[in-house]
Amino acid sequence: MAAYEPKKNSEIRIFESSDEMATDLAEYISQVSEISVKERGYFAIALSGGPLVSFLRKLCEAPYNKTLDWSKWYIFWSDERAVAKNHADSNYKSMKEGFLSKVPILSSHVYSINDNATVEDAATDYEFVIRQLVKVRTIGVSESTDCPKFDLILLGMGSDGHVASLFPKHQALELKDDWVTYITDSPQPPPERITFTLPVINSASNIAILATGVDKATAVHLAVSDCRDGPDTPAPLPARMVQPTNGKLVWFLDNAAASSLDMSDGAYQQHREY
Template sequence: MAAVYYPEGRGEMRIFDTFEELSTDLAEYVAQLSESSVKERGYFTVALSGGPLVGMLGKLCGAPYNKTVHWTKWYVFWAEERAVAKNHSDSNYRLAKDMFISKVPILHNHVYSINDSMTVEDAAMQYEFTIRQLVKARVLDVSGVNDCPKFDLILLCMGSDGHIASLFPHHPALEQKADWITYITDSSEPPPERITFTLPVINSASNVIILATGEAKARAAHLAIDPVDQEFDAAAVPARLVGPVDGKLVWFTDISAASQLQMNG
C-alpha cells in the first residue's frame, strides 16, 4: 500500500515500499486513465519517455489488462527520443517496443516514432508536424490555456540531476515556448542528440506521471517537490518546472528516492 502525500503545489505523491507495489499501482492507474479517456473522447493519447518507466508498464501486458484495456484506442508518442536508429540499444522506441508495445494489441499505425533517417533538427520538425496533423484530426485535444496539444498522459522519469524528458538543468531548451518539439545536440548524458517535448507541452497534459526511484534521485526529489525559497533557481532542477496548468501531476517514488523529503502529510 502506498503512502500518499499532497505537497503544496506539487501534485500528488505516492511512495512505495517495493518496486512490485509501485509497478502494480502504476499499471492500475494508467489503465484507469485509459478507460476514462476512451469513454470521454474515444481515444487515449500517451507519451512515453526513456528510463525504467517503460519496464514498469509490464504489468499492463498481463491479466486482466491485456483483455480489459481498449488497446486499439491507444495512440502512442515519445516525450523524448534519442537520435539513433530504431534498432539501436539507446533507442527509446526499441525499449518501448521490446518491453511493452509488442506485447499488447496497440495498432501499428497508432504508434508515432521519430524518423531516424533525418538529422535531429529535421526529425524534431517533422515530429511536431505529425502532432499538429493529429490535432487537426481531433485525435489530440488542444489546451485552452496555451494552444498546445493536450495529451491524456505524459509519462516521465526524473534523472538524478532533476532532468525530465530531455530537458536538462540550465539548458536553453527549458526556455523554448514557441515550439512543441525541440532538439538538443549536447545532452549531458549520451547520446548527445535528442528530440524532446517542450515544457509548455508537458504542462498542457491532462495527466503527468513522474517516476523517481533509487537513492541517487533523493536530492533531486527534495529540490523538485519540497518548498524552496523565492531565490531558488528552478532551472537547476527541471522537474521542479513540471506543473500541469489544467491537469494532474502524480509522482511515483520509492522510499529511497523519497528519503530526503519534508513530508508533513
C-alpha cells in the first residue's frame, strides 16, 4: 500500500469509539463557535443528515449546553430531502428531534427549506434567504469567491463518496455560479433534494466530514489519497473535491472507515484527547 499524506489545510482524526468521536466533535464545534462569535458576532453552521445527528449528542450535555452562546447560532442545511418536515426522511426532522430541541437555539435562527414548494422553487428560495443573510453579514462572504462563507459546514460521506446531495458524476458537481441547486434523480431515495454546490462548501471557514464503518473505507482512501489525477483516473469522488479555498478541512473517522489508509509512515495519528 502506498503512503498517503493529508492534503494542504486538512487534518485527519481517527477514533477508537463513537463516544470518543462525539466528545472530540463537540469540543471542535465549541472552539469554532467561540472563535466565530468573538470575531464576527455570529456562528453560521450548516448541518446535513444521516448519522451525523447522533454525533452531536455531547453538545446537548454539560458543559456545552450551558457555556456556548447559543443565541448567536444560526442553523442551515447543506442538503435536504424534498419531503414534509414531519417525514421520516427529513433531515430537519431528525436534527430537530436529536439535537435542536435539546439546546436553546432560537427558533428564528433555524433556516429550513420550504417544504410546501416544488424542489426547484425550494432551492431558489433557500439561496435567496442565504443571499439576504450574507448582505447583513450574518453569514460571512468569501473575498476570493464571493460565495457565502459559513463558519462551519458539517458533512457526512456515503460509501459512494457523496457529500451533501452531490453524487459521483452528477452534473450538479459542475455548477459554478449557483449557491444552492436541486436534483430530481438522486441515486438514493428520495430522488428530489436540494443541496449546496461545491463552490459554497469549499468557501467555508471550516469543513468537517464524518465517516464511520468499513463500507466507507474505500471512499475515504480515494478521497484523501495524494495519488495524481491522470487521463485514466476515474472521476474524482465528490468528497475528494471538497478542498477549502481559504479554510480548513477536518476528517473525523473511526478505525473501520480509516482501515484502508496507510499509517505505517506516521502520516496519520491516532487521535489523543485534548
